[in-house]
Amino acid sequence: MRDTMKRFWYNLLQRLDSKINQWLNKGKHGDRALNADDDTVVNFFVMVLKKVLNHVFMQCDFELTTDSKVAEPLIELCEDLQKNCYKIGSYMLGGSDTPQRISECWVVPYFETVNGERKLFHSYLSGDRICITGMAGNRITECYMIIDAVRRNDKAYFLCRRHNLDERGTLKITFFVADEQSREITASIPEWQSITQTETTYAGANNIGFGRYKSPVLAFGNDTYGKPLNYGCAVIEKQIQTVLEQIRVEFKSSGKKLFPDESIVRRRDKAGNPIGMWCLDEYIYPIQHKSGITQNMIDEFSPEIRESSYYAHLTKLLEQYQNLMGVNELITHEKSGSAATATEIRTLNIDNISLEDNIRKAVQDGNMETLKADSMYLGIREDLWTYDETWTDIYDDEQQRIDNNIKMRQEGAMEQIDLIKYWFPNLSDEEAQEKLERINMERQNGTQSSIESMLNM
Numbered sequence: 001m002r003d004t005m006k007r008f009w010y011n012l013l014q015r016l017d018s019k020i021n022q023w024l025n026k027g028k029h030g031d032r033a034l035n036a037d038d039d040t041v042v043n044f045f046v047m048v049l050k051k052v053l054n055h056v057f058m059q060c061d062f063e064l065t066t067d068s069k070v071a072e073p074l075i076e077l078c079e080d081l082q083k084n085c086y087k088i089g090s091y092m093l094g095g096s097d098t099p100q101r102i103s104e105c106w107v108v109p110y111f112e113t114v115n116g117e118r119k120l121f122h123s124y125l126s127g128d129r130i131c132i133t134g135m136a137g138n139r140i141t142e143c144y145m146i147i148d149a150v151r152r153n154d155k156a157y158f159l160c161r162r163h164n165l166d167e168r169g170t171l172k173i174t175f176f177v178a179d180e181q182s183r184e185i186t187a188s189i190p191e192w193q194s195i196t197q198t199e200t201t202y203a204g205a206n207n208i209g210f211g212r213y214k215s216p217v218l219a220f221g222n223d224t225y226g227k228p229l230n231y232g233c234a235v236i237e238k239q240i241q242t243v244l245e246q247i248r249v250e251f252k253s254s255g256k257k258l259f260p261d262e263s264i265v266r267r268r269d270k271a272g273n274p275i276g277m278w279c280l281d282e283y284i285y286p287i288q289h290k291s292g293i294t295q296n297m298i299d300e301f302s303p304e305i306r307e308s309s310y311y312a313h314l315t316k317l318l319e320q321y322q323n324l325m326g327v328n329e330l331i332t333h334e335k336s337g338s339a340a341t342a343t344e345i346r347t348l349n350i351d352n353i354s355l356e357d358n359i360r361k362a363v364q365d366g367n368m369e370t371l372k373a374d375s376m377y378l379g380i381r382e383d384l385w386t387y388d389e390t391w392t393d394i395y396d397d398e399q400q401r402i403d404n405n406i407k408m409r410q411e412g413a414m415e416q417i418d419l420i421k422y423w424f425p426n427l428s429d430e431e432a433q434e435k436l437e438r439i440n441m442e443r444q445n446g447t448q449s450s451i452e453s454m455l456n457m
Contacts, residue, residue, distance in 0.1 A: 004156045004180055005128055005146060006098065012144065012182035016133060025100065025131065025224070033101070033234040036094030042244055044331065045230045045237070046094075048322060051330040052229065053089045056356050059392040060085065062367060066385040073120065074385055077374045080122050081107070081367055088363065091126040092213045095228030102127030103228040107211040107370045108145060108161070109377050120377055122370070123147065132224060134164075140208045141165045147175075150189060156180045159192050163209050171205035174198070202376060209377075211370025216358035217326075233324050240317050247310045258284045260298045326355050346395050353395060360391055388426070416440075 013025055034045040062085075064078035081088070091105035106125040111118050125145055134142030141164070148159040162174045175195045176184045189196075202209070215226030230237070318332050328351045346353065368387060375382055405422065408414040416439075420432045427435065 005149065005158075007180055008146070008156075008158055008178070008182050011180070012131065012178075013133075015182055025133075033095070033228070033230045033232070034237055035097060035228070036090055041241055044240060044318065044321065045233075047331050048325060048327060049090065049094055049229060052093065052327065052352075052355065052359070053086055055352065055394055056089060056359050056363075056391075057085050058394060060360075061390045062387075063389065064371065064385055064387050068380075068384040071375075071380050071384040073378055074371060074374055074380065077109075077120065077122065078367075078371060078387070081370060084122070084124055085363070087124050088213050088366070089359070091124065092215050092226060092362065092366075093217070093229045093359070095230070096127030098128050100222075100225050101228055101231065102130065102225040103215040103217070103231075104130065104226045105213040105366070106130055106145065107213070107366065108147075109210065109370070109374050110147075111377070120374060127225070135224070139165075140212070143208070148192070150191075152187075152189070157185075157187050157189060159189075159196070165205070165208050169204055169206040171202040171207070171209050173200045173202075173209060205376055207369065207372055207376065209373050211366045211368075211373060213362055213366035216355075216362045229325050229327075233321060236317060236321050236324060240314065240321060243310060243314045243317060247314070250310060258298060260284065260286055323351075327352050349395055364389060 034041070034043055036043070036046045036049050038046075060082075062078050062082045064075050066072065066074065088105045088107070091103075093103060095101050095103045104127050106129075108123045108125060109120050110123055112121055113119070125147075129146040131144045132140055132142075133144060134140070143163050145161045145163075146158050147161050150157050156179070158178045158180075160176050160178050162176070164172045164174075166172070175198050177187045177189065177192065177196050179185050186197075213226075215228065217227045217229055217231055219227040219231060315332055315334065319334065322328060322330060322332065328349060330352070367389070371385075371387055372382060374380075375385070405414060405419055409416070409419060417432060417436055420435055420439075421427065424432065424435065
């Protein structure tokens with residue numbers, strides 16, 4: 001179905017050629033770097049990607065809060081984003097089988113009837129299911145999506161969704177069925193009957209109606225779409241695969257081989273006459289010695305394997321590969337040591353920290369866009385809810401921070417209220433002051449020795 005989808009997008013762009021700016025869908029063609037879902041080779045890209053996603057999403061928390069019962073459905077939708085954060089990250093950074101190597105995730109809200117009640121859900125679309133056909137600055141004004149695809153009687157049909165945002169901020173959403181030539185058609189597909197040939201308008205929407213998670217990876221030239229983490233790495237990926245093949249051949253050709261005299265591997269009858277060969281392993285090669293020449297009954301060939309040289313070369317290529325992606329020491333560990341201090345660890349991982357911060361910012365922007373779209377579809381005012389998130393800094397030494405804060409407090413460089421605000425940043429000034437008063441009250445009552453000991457538990 002992938003090739004069919006590619007033909008669909010090609011035909012759609014050809015059909016819209018006179019109506020849209022074709023530059024939006026031009027990019028650096030010929031960059032055939034690996035996609036994350038390519039399992040035909042040893043995929044080092046997906047190894048790096050999994051490491052990056054583990055660093056980014058480890059103990060992350062997306063939280064929507066509201067005091068309004070009307071806005072409570074948004075809490076469940078926010079939890080859905082949390083559950084699918086790895087899918088969002090893999091679509092956003094893992095690339096796609098498209099000419100532009102689109103690397104984005106679009107989270108598209110849709111209604112479905114459950115137990116007689118209309119309920120809002122999220123659909124997660126990868127780069128091969130989306131196409132931008134209109135932009136104003138960095139803002140999408142028109143786009144197409146493939147929501148579903150089926151094959152009937154050896155013909156492909158696509159359920160498409162088109163979003164159009166006009167200058168007045170009115171959003172128009174249209175569903176239609178199309179064939180492989182991108183022609184809008186009428187087809188009897190039962191599972192799509194409830195939404196095909198429908199059009200919905202949202203006046204004053206002022207947003208495109210879905211969450212866009214665009215890869216923050218640097219792209220030279222046309223940056224209409226996000227690019228995968230390994231953008232521009234096609235050459236070195238081929239070199240890595242070449243070395244892997246050399247290692248495979250080296251191990252195969254360097255395997256032990258035995259050359260026995262055929263007289264000891266032939267089966268014989270009771271009279272001693274040869275009747276055939278014994279069943280031999282593949283590394284045994286019987287030979288017939290010349291008469292009159294004294295030779296060993298078994299010769300052995302067991303050369304040394306040159307694995308160290310090959311693996312040293314592979315390691316160097318993998319280090320360069322990671323550097324091209326803007327990361328460091330994720331799948332190789334030649335520089336890091338167990339005795340490194342927290343400062344040394346952060347310095348060594350500065351590239352990783354920078355990339356992870358940019359990814360988190362892209363996720364934050366996408367989550368806000370998604371929740372605003374959810375709010376619009378459900379008719380919930382945006383002032384009825386707030387969104388926040390927390391991320392774990394895996395490079396941070398928390399015990400060292402505690403010790404530093406205690407030392408600053410003891411030397412008079414930090415007040416108790418400063419400590420509270422540092423460790424509880426979400427508290428308002430009034431809430432922080434109330435917490436300080438409670439702590440001091442407990443200290444006076446003998447139930448808590450000091451704020452320092454509390455933080456150092």
